[in-house]
Structures are given as C-alpha cells and as structure tokens.
Amino acid sequence: MDPETALTLSLLSNEIGHQADLNDQLDALAFDQGPPALALSSNGQIVGYNSSATSILDDLVNLNIFQLGVNQVDFNNFKDRTIRHQGPSILRVYLNKQTHTSFVFTGRYQSDHQLFLLQEAGLQWSKSMDTALHDIFKLTKAEREVLVCLARGLQTEQISLERQSKISTVRQQIKSILQKLGVTSQTQATALAATLGNQTHNEHIKKVSSPDKKESSYSLSKPVFNQLQQDQFVRNNRRVGWRRYGKKGGKPVLLMHSTYFGAGEYAPERVLANQSNLDVIIVERPGYGKTQAPLSLTTESILDTHIKDCYYLLNKLGWEKAWLTSHDFGFVSAAAFANHYPEKVLGLYAISPPPLFSSNSNLSSIPVQQRAFIWAARHCFWMIKLLLRLSHVQSRKLGPTRWLEMAFDGAPEELEIFKTEAGREVSEKSYHFNLVQNSKGQVLDLQVSIANDWAELLREVQIPLAGLTGQRNTTFDVEAVRELTSIKPTFIIDELEMASLTMTLTDIDTCYTHFLDFIKSSSL
Numbered sequence: 001m002d003p004e005t006a007l008t009l010s011l012l013s014n015e016i017g018h019q020a021d022l023n024d025q026l027d028a029l030a031f032d033q034g035p036p037a038l039a040l041s042s043n044g045q046i047v048g049y050n051s052s053a054t055s056i057l058d059d060l061v062n063l064n065i066f067q068l069g070v071n072q073v074d075f076n077n078f079k080d081r082t083i084r085h086q087g088p089s090i091l092r093v094y095l096n097k098q099t100h101t102s103f104v105f106t107g108r109y110q111s112d113h114q115l116f117l118l119q120e121a122g123l124q125w126s127k128s129m130d131t132a133l134h135d136i137f138k139l140t141k142a143e144r145e146v147l148v149c150l151a152r153g154l155q156t157e158q159i160s161l162e163r164q165s166k167i168s169t170v171r172q173q174i175k176s177i178l179q180k181l182g183v184t185s186q187t188q189a190t191a192l193a194a195t196l197g198n199q200t201h202n203e204h205i206k207k208v209s210s211p212d213k214k215e216s217s218y219s220l221s222k223p224v225f226n227q228l229q230q231d232q233f234v235r236n237n238r239r240v241g242w243r244r245y246g247k248k249g250g251k252p253v254l255l256m257h258s259t260y261f262g263a264g265e266y267a268p269e270r271v272l273a274n275q276s277n278l279d280v281i282i283v284e285r286p287g288y289g290k291t292q293a294p295l296s297l298t299t300e301s302i303l304d305t306h307i308k309d310c311y312y313l314l315n316k317l318g319w320e321k322a323w324l325t326s327h328d329f330g331f332v333s334a335a336a337f338a339n340h341y342p343e344k345v346l347g348l349y350a351i352s353p354p355p356l357f358s359s360n361s362n363l364s365s366i367p368v369q370q371r372a373f374i375w376a377a378r379h380c381f382w383m384i385k386l387l388l389r390l391s392h393v394q395s396r397k398l399g400p401t402r403w404l405e406m407a408f409d410g411a412p413e414e415l416e417i418f419k420t421e422a423g424r425e426v427s428e429k430s431y432h433f434n435l436v437q438n439s440k441g442q443v444l445d446l447q448v449s450i451a452n453d454w455a456e457l458l459r460e461v462q463i464p465l466a467g468l469t470g471q472r473n474t475t476f477d478v479e480a481v482r483e484l485t486s487i488k489p490t491f492i493i494d495e496l497e498m499a500s501l502t503m504t505l506t507d508i509d510t511c512y513t514h515f516l517d518f519i520k521s522s523s524l
Helices: 003-031 051-056 070-085 125-139 140-153 156-163 167-181 186-206 267-275 302-317 331-340 368-379 383-398 412-419 422-436 440-451 455-459 478-480 508-523
Strands: 037-040 046-049 090-097 100-110 115-120 229-235 239-246 251-256 278-282 322-327 345-351 463-472 492-496
Touching: 003 345, 070 100, 070 115, 115 267, 125 140, 140 156, 140 167, 140 186, 156 167, 167 186, 229 345, 229 478, 251 331, 267 278, 267 422, 267 508, 278 302, 302 331, 302 440, 322 331, 331 345, 331 455, 345 412, 345 508, 368 383, 368 440, 383 422, 383 440, 412 422, 440 492, 455 508, 478 492
Parallel strands: 251 278, 251 322, 322 345, 345 463, 463 492
Antiparallel strands: 037 046, 037 115, 090 100, 100 115, 229 239, 239 278
16 A cells, blocks of 8 residues: 555544544444433534433424523533633523523533533432442442432422322331431431532533443243343453343353344344243353453453353353354354354354455455455454444434444345344344444454454364355355355355345244254254
8 A cells, every 4th residue: 555545544534533532432422321412513503312301301303502591602602611711610591491490510612522511400310329338238229319319309299299208107117227327417318419520410411322232121030031131241350241131041052243233132032932941041241231341352252251241151051062053253253162162063054154264265245345354354444443433423413313324335135134123123122232342343353253264163163063144145145155054064054045144034934944953853
C-alpha cells in the first residue's frame, strides 16, 4: 500500500471512529435504565434521552431545553460552569409543564463530541449496591425502597402516600431498617443511604456506558423452560453470561451460539427443545452479551478462554457429559471443546458449519458486508476496526428490527424470516447481544474462525461428529463446506436443498429432527 493511500485510510478511520463513538454514547444513553437522562447539543437541542425521561415528560421529540422551562441565561451559565471548571454543574429542568414540577439535573460537558450529558440528581444506587444491602443487612425489597424514600427527605406520612401503604406499616419498616443497619436514628440511616447513592451517582455520571441486556424476568429455579433464562458467573475475575432453555433435567446439551442470530432468542427453538426433552445451555462467547474478554491473552488464547468457561459451567451444574451442538461460527469453539474435554462430550452436531476460508477463497457470492469482513480477516486484520465502525453507524441508523439488512445486503431471501413476529424478536435481541460490547465478539470470532487455520482442530476430533448445511447458503458455499469432509472423513454433513445461513430459524424443525436422529444413532 502506498503512503498516500495509507494516510487517507488512517484519517478516514479516525473520522469514522469519532462519529461512531458519538453514536455509541447516544445509543448507550437511550438504553440506560437509570434515572431520567438527557443529551444536549451546545444550542440546547435534545439529541438523546432514555426511557426514564420519556416516562415523566410529555413529549421529547424535536424539543429543546428552552421548551422545558429553562431560559437562555440559565443555560448559558450552566454551559460556562461545566466547560470553564471541567466538572459537573446543576440545571433545573421543568419536565412537566402542566404541574410545573421541576427536577434538578447534574450535567457534564463531553468535549470530544461537544455534548452536555444531564442526569436527574435524585438518589440512586446500582444493582450491586442494592444486592449488598440485601446480602449484608438482610433488608427486604420493601425496606430498601423505604430507605430510598428516607434518603430523599420524605417523612413517614409522605412515604405512606407514595407507597400507598399504611402509616403503621411504614413505621414498622423503618424500625426494622434501623435494627438491621445497627443504627439508632433515622438520621444515621438516611446519611448511610445518601452516601451509597452518591457513590453510585458520581461514578455513573462520569461516563454513560453501554448497559447490559435486560435480565430475563424468569428465575432459573422456575420450571417454565419455554422461556429464555439468563444468568452469569465469575471466572478469573471476568463476568461470563450464560443462558438456558428447554426441559430442565432432560438430555444435557451445550450449544455454541451463532454470530448474528443471538443465543436462544428464537421462541420456536425453545419450544422444540422443551418438547424434545433437551436441557440446553449456552455460554456467551467473550465479547458477546455479558461475557467479558480477558484483559490479557498471554496466558490463554481467546478460544481457550471460552472453552474453559464452558467446562467451568458444566462442572458447576454437575453435568458429567453433554451433547454438543453449534450454529455457524460456533462450530470452531465446539471442535476445540471436543478436543480439550472429550470426556465431557457425547457427540457433536454442527448446524451450518463454516468452511475453511483461505487467501484464495472465492468470496463473490457472499453478501457484501460479510464478504468485506472475511476478506479483511484473511488479508489485513487491522481493517476490521474500520469496517466495524462503519457498520455500527449503519446498524444504529437501521435500528434493532432492521440491522440485519446490512449483514445480508445482496441476499434478500435471508431477510424474510425477520418479517415474522418471532424473527423480529431475534433481530431486536441479537442487536443488543452483538452491539452491547461494540461488536467485540464478532472481532474475536473473525480472529478465531477466519484469520486462523483450524483444519488441525477438526482433524483431531475423536467423538461422534455430524452436521447439516443448506445448499442456498450464500455465506458458506456448499462446495467449500463439503471440503470439510476431506479434512475429517468421518464428518458426515447432510444437505438441505432450499436452506440458507438462516436455517436455524427458517428450518428449525428439520434441524431438530436431524439433531435428535444423531443423538439416537450415537447412543446405540
């Protein structure tokens, strides 16, 4: 590459990165589940807000700060304080013009993007702090809510009205709070609550960060396994997310999830798992969902990190053995797990396994965006960041229900499934599953499955192995997928004539039929 082209690409990358960072901040703000928050341009235009703000404001669309009762002088003074002192300041906003109710917001200036990020200055604490109050002091949910009211300065009668409970009940709850906290007065309890709230608030206002996906409302202890249930654990000081669905206590199945279609998001698949007596768990790969990538890869590779996460969870659940299955790029992780822990695996069934891409692979039939990623992964991996920044901007413009139009540009037949109710749910949830960590999981998938040669990994698999692919798969050409059997002759791959990459959605009944047949034949 000549120097002029390299310089042009570098400048382009910086500009795209700058715009994408702004996009990320506004997206994170929109999905923030904390107190009411607003993002303002320097002229007072509201350019972003979260759901909490919409719940207390009549209408935020196309509004500016001056329509919320803030005058130009007050706003100019607010801007001057935040910029000149490089710290937070205060602005009073009238979020309900009918009742003239005012809210005090604290805000900071984000100089990189020339935005002012405001957040209501009410008491708040994080989920971890709330859990600590329960675990350490044994405060009930109701008692923790009353403690918040006390910290807000509410009297017993006001708490009673707000919570719609009897005054005697509130008094009893306050008495219990004092006993559990080991304090002798409401003043001491209020001071403690305010301190906890300020700790969380001060940390939160420094940077609006991408929130985790919303937790499932179903507990893992509940027997309703048609629902996708979510949890997490900690290994090597990293948070690892995992999911579960199907029939608890049924045949144990470890699923290595796909890149684009989430992890257990498709409702018909969850129903089939339950009907088929399969207890399915999914460990989110690093960079997807809740799972954090390791800070350093000096001690173990990203692939080793994931399979060790899976091994940890299987042992935690007390599963001695499990059936292993994979969707598209999850196949490489599945093969690695089968090689490292063969004693844990009854058999591996790969749905839509990827081929081995080489520098000479013909990519002409692959959808445009996927083709660009695959080419970059094979030839110049540094371009992946640039391509991802471009895709982030485009994804956020399209939104959760349409973002896969970008991934399957040039393959409209792949998009039909996402027009159904269940398909839209997959699109919306996989959007957050992929983007919550700025597509770090996709980068790592490209590194593991495209940039590296994993032929030897496949060759060494010693457990029962079979798979299913679609003849209309434009991403994984069927001829290239067939070549996997030359690397591993015992790898039997069946083909569906009318299926494509989305076969785990469009042909899920057939996928399950083949998988169950594999389980049956491998159990003989």
